Amino acid sequence: MMSRSYLPHWMHLLGSPPVFYRFAGTLRPWLFWSALLLAAIGLYGGLVLAPADYQQGDAYRIIFIHVPCAWMSLFAYGCMAVAALVAMVWRVKLAEVIAMECAPVGAAFTLVTLITGSLWGKPMWGAWWTWDARLTSELVLLFLYLGVIGLDHAIEDRRRGARAASLLALVGVVNLPIVHYSVVWWNTLHQGSTVQLLGPSKIAPGMLWPLLTMALATHLYFFASVLNRTRVGLLAVEGGKEWARSIVAENAHA
Amino acid sequence: MNAPNAGAACRALLRREFTLAWRRRGEMLLPLLYAVIVATLFPFALGPDNALLARISGGVLLVTVLLAMLPSLESMFRGDLEDGSLEQLLLSPQPLPLLALVRILAHWSTTALPLVVATPLLALLLRLPSNVLPVLLVALLLATPLLALLGATLSALTAGARRSAILLSLMLLPLAVPVVIFAAGAVAAAQAGLPFLAPLSWLAAALVLALALAPFACAAALRIAIEA
């Protein structure tokens, strides 16, 4: 395709499925093990070392899972949207696969956010579910993810499905801020944001470092997971090609 | 050669859509019937408590109209895809977003507009306070074209997909949330005697945004759908 030449050379090279397959295979164990290590450190710091909250006691400790997952639910959407844009504009096969593999991981993070939020809500609000602005936005985000996944799977042709779902993901980018604004307008019952990455933080440093460690761990886990899923997705999409067949044959013998 | 201009093309397409709708006018009644059924079921489920009905009727009517719009949206482009008319639209020397916009407006005026017109009757059944009715109607006149624009884009995406009825609802829900919130917010504010212009203005702003963006997204979705 003519328009592909606008991409820088290294992107062009990495966009080739066999190259990306090998690259992802090398990177994956590093990302996965460092994510696990950081998660262990972060959880130890958060669940054992960090001081108890003067108001919420130990119940607040769920934020060490809840907050990083909430960040990731949006971060994953951002990654999906960027990949979707590349897929729509340049029709890069790899970007289509990456966009579609971001969706289930992002949906999982969103689900964990909702579950931990509701667990946290039980002692805080006395109910498993409250229509508070953030939880409601997360719920809408989950539906957005499910729509993308559903559309991708409902269309027979894989590539056409991926591009249709990519377009939906991009529509969602316009929609998300509007949803968030409208939901906040609808219900302004929630404690304000307590963690600001840039600028003075309102929470104790003993609580902050485990939180940031967990955030790093979830990011690494996200990348490891997406790379892993993309490898499998590439094998499925490129099933007819020589490189994919030889890899499948190798694994069958091993 | 009589060169085609965009105005003539839009008129031709509008005429086709309205003639088709008239030929199938029985189908136009189905959403209305659906809305009447839902509005009748609510009092049976909640009991004939006039005060309770009056309090919730605004929201109930909004959701009823939204749900009644869904089935016709779902099959909006399926016929065009199956009989090859969509290909002709794509090949015509007209901008596809413009044709998509015309299609959506025609669809709105043949399916959603009758619902809005029938709303006063449904409001009567559900005992909506009469001073709230004008606000509800304005909210619906802004919300239904907005939903038609969003729904048509999603419908174009699912035109070549299996199991698309539930899928369309799933995809439309996140997009419908702000629409429902602002429309119901305006109605609730009017009912409480509070100023209701702000949510209506937000609805109008969203409608303008959708009018500008949705035809392009819809055209892109149609180009993907036709590859099937």
Added chain:
Amino acid sequence: MSTDAARNDAALLCVRALAFARNDEPVFGPLDFTLERGETLLVEGDNGSGKTTLLRVLTGTLAASAGEIRIAGHPATHDAFAGHMVFLGHQPGMKNDLSPCENLACLAGLFGTRDGADIDSALREVDLALYADTPLRLLSAGQKKRAALARLALLPGELWLLDEPYANLDRHGIGLVNALVAAHAARGGATLLTSHGAVRFADPHARHVRLALAA
């Protein structure tokens, strides 16, 4: 105008190394051919050989995997197609609940009309004047096909892409298609039509291309 002169010199359709693959399985190609004004090109191939896919790539509804399409000297984009192309596919591209007259009116609104042609004359040309106001769903398969063919006598496009135009037609109808195509060639238009080979195209001047099946 000079640009129009340049357009008139170039071949109406020029295809270089055009190939299409679905899920990395080659469907056809690479193909090279040109279609000059006044020419008729018959693409032959068995069922499933990729004729319909070729036409869909040429109309731009499917993106080619490789190669180049030039229409009247310009790289194929929507603007290059605009008004140049008339496409007749397996589906009639018409609404079953509307009459031939109403269907053609919509197409005429979208594409414009050729000089000296109107809906009545187009319907007369395909012997459908009697059924001008009958909804398509009440017509026979052959009559529907002729309603679809009526656009060839009405729309201004110079490049005709006809997918199996003989399907569902009797001897008389086949003669009708041949007459339309011959008249189009005489006007300086070009036609590319597909056939699975059961029906012979009458014009001895038409070029034949057997579509090479992908290896």
